[in-house]
Amino acid sequence: MTDALQRFIFENCEVRGEHVQLQQAYLDVLASHHYPPGVANLLGEFIAAASLLSATLKFEGSLSLQVRGDGEVPLIMAETNDKLEMRAIAQGASEAMSSEFQRLLGGGQLAITIDPKKGSRYQGIVSLDGTSLAECLENYFRQSEQLSTRLWLCADGQRASGLMLQELPSAAPNPDQWQHLTMLADTITDEELLSTDAETLLYRLYHQDPLRLFEPKQPRFKCSCSRERIETALGNLGDAELSSILQEQGQIETHCEFCNRRYTFGAADFPQLTGAGAPTRH
Ligand SMILES: [Zn+2]
Structure with missing residues (x-):
């Protein structure tokens, strides 16, 4: 399939x-x-x-x-x-x-x-x-x-x-036709729905109702995550939080929850994350 x-x-x-x-x-x-x-x-x-x-x-x-x-x-x-x-x-x-x-x-x-x-x-x-x-x-x-x-x-x-x-949307409702088409579709089993391609399934259901496929x-x-989006999300944590993670761990590591792609940010990225200057080292 x-x-x-x-x-x-x-x-x-x-x-x-x-x-x-x-x-x-x-x-x-x-x-x-x-x-x-x-x-x-x-x-x-x-x-x-x-x-x-x-x-x-x-x-x-x-x-x-x-x-x-x-x-x-x-x-x-x-x-x-x-x-x-x-x-x-x-x-x-x-x-x-x-x-x-x-x-x-x-x-x-x-x-x-x-x-x-x-x-x-x-x-x-x-x-x-x-x-x-x-x-x-x-x-x-x-x-x-x-x-x-x-x-x-x-x-x-x-x-x-x-x-x-x-x-x-433009149609004048035709309840009989609608009922006819939906009643036929109601006969599909889960296995049939899972394993049958469109052409076969539609022929099985509607061979008497002409249709165009x-x-x-x-x-x-395809995940739509990007470094920029992650930067924006991290930026919401606030300067203090980001600064403290950077100082504790040397870098900020995170991953996209949808695709598991890893993103790493270092001190050099700090201005982009916060729109502010780099954190001072103590
Ligand atoms: Zn992703």
């Missing part, structure tokens, strides 16, 4: 869809982290969902899904951009035992943030009262965008897949 995100539209009704299958990108997201199985699966659903949603980005920028909850996973987030470069993380989740969505995330809110390179940032919020990420996102589209949307998401620690159906695009893992 290759990583692929593929758009399709039905020829005879105002419904569009996206299909995603992730393997290498998912393994890269999990690499160098030791997530419990339930957390790895949830993270897979997050990156599959972020990929499906990013297909709606019509400009340069990024889209992220983030939950700060009071469940076993205090923070989870997946981020992708218009080039389909993605990264994701679950923080403080090493003790999580559950595989249930509600136990993992607890109460809280799901934030969907769209951050264009040009223009202002948009954030949508939906409460986590569904029993799955797919259900929460469906609630979000119903409440915020008034768009009928269904998602099917699945991940098993090796593979992450998703399917999305959405009525076109577009060329696949390839999502991949």
